[in-house]
Amino acid sequence: MKFFDLLLTANQSLLRNKARTTLTIIAIFIGATTLSLTNGIGAGIKTYLSKQVGNLGNSSSLTITAKTASRGPGASDNGLTKYVAGQKKIGGDGRGPGGLSQVALTQADIAKIKAVPNIVSVQAGLIATPDYIANASQPDAKYQFQLGQTVGRTNLDMSEGQPVSNSHGAAEITIPTSYVKSLGFASNAAAVGKTVIVGISDATGAQSTFRATVTGVQQKTLIGSTAAFANESLYTNLYDYQTTGLPTNAKDSYATVSAVYKDDLTDQQVASLKSTLSAEGYTAQTIKDTVGTVFTVISAVTYVLDGFAAITLLAATFGIVNTLYMSVSERTKEIGLMKALGMGKGKIFLLFSIEAVLIGFWGSLLGVGFANIIGHIVNSVGSKGFLKDFTGLQLLSFPAKPSALIILGIMLIAFLAGTLPARRASQKDPIDALRYE
Amino acid sequence: MKAAIQTNQLTKVYGKKASRLIALEDITIAIKAGESVAIVGKSGSGKSTLMHILALLDQPTSGSVKIDGVAAEQLPAKQLDQLRNKNFGFVFQQFFLNANDSVLNNVILPLKIAGVGRQERNRRGRTVLQAVELADKADDKAINLSGGQKQRVCIARALINHPSIIFADEPTGNLDSTTGQKIEDLLFDLNKTKNITLLIVTHDPDLAARCDREIHIKDGHLVETGAV
Numbered sequence: 001m002k003f004f005d006l007l008l009t010a011n012q013s014l015l016r017n018k019a020r021t022t023l024t025i026i027a028i029f030i031g032a033t034t035l036s037l038t039n040g041i042g043a044g045i046k047t048y049l050s051k052q053v054g055n056l057g058n059s060s061s062l063t064i065t066a067k068t069a070s071r072g073p074g075a076s077d078n079g080l081t082k083y084v085a086g087q088k089k090i091g092g093d094g095r096g097p098g099g100l101s102q103v104a105l106t107q108a109d110i111a112k113i114k115a116v117p118n119i120v121s122v123q124a125g126l127i128a129t130p131d132y133i134a135n136a137s138q139p140d141a142k143y144q145f146q147l148g149q150t151v152g153r154t155n156l157d158m159s160e161g162q163p164v165s166n167s168h169g170a171a172e173i174t175i176p177t178s179y180v181k182s183l184g185f186a187s188n189a190a191a192v193g194k195t196v197i198v199g200i201s202d203a204t205g206a207q208s209t210f211r212a213t214v215t216g217v218q219q220k221t222l223i224g225s226t227a228a229f230a231n232e233s234l235y236t237n238l239y240d241y242q243t244t245g246l247p248t249n250a251k252d253s254y255a256t257v258s259a260v261y262k263d264d265l266t267d268q269q270v271a272s273l274k275s276t277l278s279a280e281g282y283t284a285q286t287i288k289d290t291v292g293t294v295f296t297v298i299s300a301v302t303y304v305l306d307g308f309a310a311i312t313l314l315a316a317t318f319g320i321v322n323t324l325y326m327s328v329s330e331r332t333k334e335i336g337l338m339k340a341l342g343m344g345k346g347k348i349f350l351l352f353s354i355e356a357v358l359i360g361f362w363g364s365l366l367g368v369g370f371a372n373i374i375g376h377i378v379n380s381v382g383s384k385g386f387l388k389d390f391t392g393l394q395l396l397s398f399p400a401k402p403s404a405l406i407i408l409g410i411m412l413i414a415f416l417a418g419t420l421p422a423r424r425a426s427q428k429d430p431i432d433a434l435r436y437e
Numbered sequence: 438m439k440a441a442i443q444t445n446q447l448t449k450v451y452g453k454k455a456s457r458l459i460a461l462e463d464i465t466i467a468i469k470a471g472e473s474v475a476i477v478g479k480s481g482s483g484k485s486t487l488m489h490i491l492a493l494l495d496q497p498t499s500g501s502v503k504i505d506g507v508a509a510e511q512l513p514a515k516q517l518d519q520l521r522n523k524n525f526g527f528v529f530q531q532f533f534l535n536a537n538d539s540v541l542n543n544v545i546l547p548l549k550i551a552g553v554g555r556q557e558r559n560r561r562g563r564t565v566l567q568a569v570e571l572a573d574k575a576d577d578k579a580i581n582l583s584g585g586q587k588q589r590v591c592i593a594r595a596l597i598n599h600p601s602i603i604f605a606d607e608p609t610g611n612l613d614s615t616t617g618q619k620i621e622d623l624l625f626d627l628n629k630t631k632n633i634t635l636l637i638v639t640h641d642p643d644l645a646a647r648c649d650r651e652i653h654i655k656d657g658h659l660v661e662t663g664a665v
Contacts, residue, residue: 001552079521
């Protein structure tokens with residue numbers, strides 16, 4: 001029998017007992033829906049987090065610090081590290097984290113990092129701490145705020161307008177949605193193109209103001225949501241003013257340096273880049289490294305949920321076995337006839353296996369489809385209701401590849417479930433069918 | 438001329454030890470090509486078992502069956518399947534039609550199993566249905582036919598692969614005498630005009646008498662083999 005004929009025959013047999021087939025398909029359908037939904041939630045949250053990571057800054061950038069032991073310079077398990085003349089420390093002046101001092105990076109380090117292959121640009125991690133922000137048309141309404149710097153290409157999730165550009169010297173800034181009302185703008189859209197004033201003090205305490213154009217309003221995000229972002233031009237000007245009056249020596253020391261690597265590097269290339277930097281004495285971290293733990297946790301939760309879905313599927317699998325066993329004993333005569341007429345064991349086995357796979361196929365296809373519909377409803381209801389605070393979150397996401405994998409996986413499981421009844425069918429004796437009852 | 442079917446000391450035993458049942462013992466027969474032979478005996482005599490062994494649906498406990506001079510026990514399962522599919526036709530007392538399938542689909546089942554393409558098998562199916570005068574019923578469901586019509590569908594199914602032997606197990610057992618007569622006429626006509634060897638299992642003496650030869654089985658033993 002040709003494969004296509006086997007397929008048609010199997011399909012006809014399933015249709016002959018519609019009620020039973022439907023019930024078995026429903027069992028698979030429930031399992032597939034559950035699996036698809038649990039996977040969809042995992043994928044949805046991961047997609048959302050990836051976007052949030054984009055909000056933190058350039059996705060192809062490295063945050064580089066000098067390699068030191070965690071207990072501060074010098075002390076390590078291998079003894080003390082030698083002091084090199086001219087080496088600087090951050091933290092001695094109280095600017096370092098946790099009271100621990102850390103070996104600072106200098107312009108010499110920046111030059112060294114720039115020389116590493118695949119590095120496009122390097123920028124010192126300047127920290128500008130402006131005093132206030134105000135709307136240029138209401139200069140007396142001053143507000144405290146945080147300011148971040150955008151490095152290289154940015155993936156900021158904008159609600160209105162554009163991210164700042166680093167390609168020209170004009171001072172530009174983007175503000176989060178939460179600033180809009182305080183600064184006296186009528187709406188997000190109204191803020192775009194307006195001018196704001198940023199106030200900052202120098203080392204001696206003298207205050208000055210800088211004007212910047214608002215190019216866009218950032219989407220509300222989970223992480224880094226309260227900071228405004230300045231372009232290089234604005235940020236450098238602010239930093240330069242802030243450090244006026246400091247000895248040059250103090251200016252030329254940075255806790256961190258950001259390096260931008262080529263966009264098209266593979267994960268392996270990034271890894272080897274990191275180990276090159278490590279050999280040079282630097283610790284380099286991508287944004288992915290920083291949030292990697294969160295992803296791992298979400299993956300773990302998804303696996304647990306998938307486990308529950310798998311239990312549903314397991315129950316459904318027994319449904320397939322049961323259905324096909326009934327079918328085999330009902331169709332003893334038909335099987336016997338086919339064997340008498342010269343159909344081989346293998347083909348009989350295949351015929352029943354195909355029936356099992358078809359049940360799996362229809363059940364999983366409908367299940368995945370149904371989960372997609374539920375996803376659309378939950379996403380649209382959620383974004384207006386219980387997920388309002390997570391702008392841009394699609395709670396359920398169904399990329400094509402995992403969906404196809406779910407369908408294929410369930411078809412495989414159905415095939416395995418079908419092997420028992422199919423084997424019984426293939427071993428039926430034709431004489432059983434021809435004997436009179 | 439080689440015998441179409443030749444057996445040598447066939448024995449079939451069911452069960453073991455205490456429950457041992459000898460269904461057939463020491464059956465040696467030869468059936469010539471083109472012959473029509475009746476296997477006659479009471480129910481339980483072993484005549485059906487004999488037919489199953491001759492039709493290669495069952496294996497003897499000992500002894501051998503040769504089809505066209507080839508020993509069946511030496512053929513692999515696949516070739517036995519092919520032999521049944523290509524050379525044998527089966528007509529059963531209980532018809533064994535797929536009730537909800539169309540008449541045409543029932544008739545072409547052997548060709549479907551053989552892997553013949555859809556157009557070719559449907560064409561041959563309609564031709565053979567014409568031969569049994571059921572061309573107009575081709576697209577009806579098998580369940581809607583009368584007994585006689587069902588048996589003619591069975592004969593059409595048996596004929597579709599141009600078999601050299603037709604095995605008929607009580608072909609008229611479920612039919613009234615008039616309808617039965619017509620089925621008999623059809624079978625013997627095929628035997629004469631197409632030279633198809635006919636092997637009929639029956640307990641009907643009238644049907645047996647129409648055959649060239651009768652093989653009588655009693656309690657698993659050959660009683661007499663007389664040429665008419």
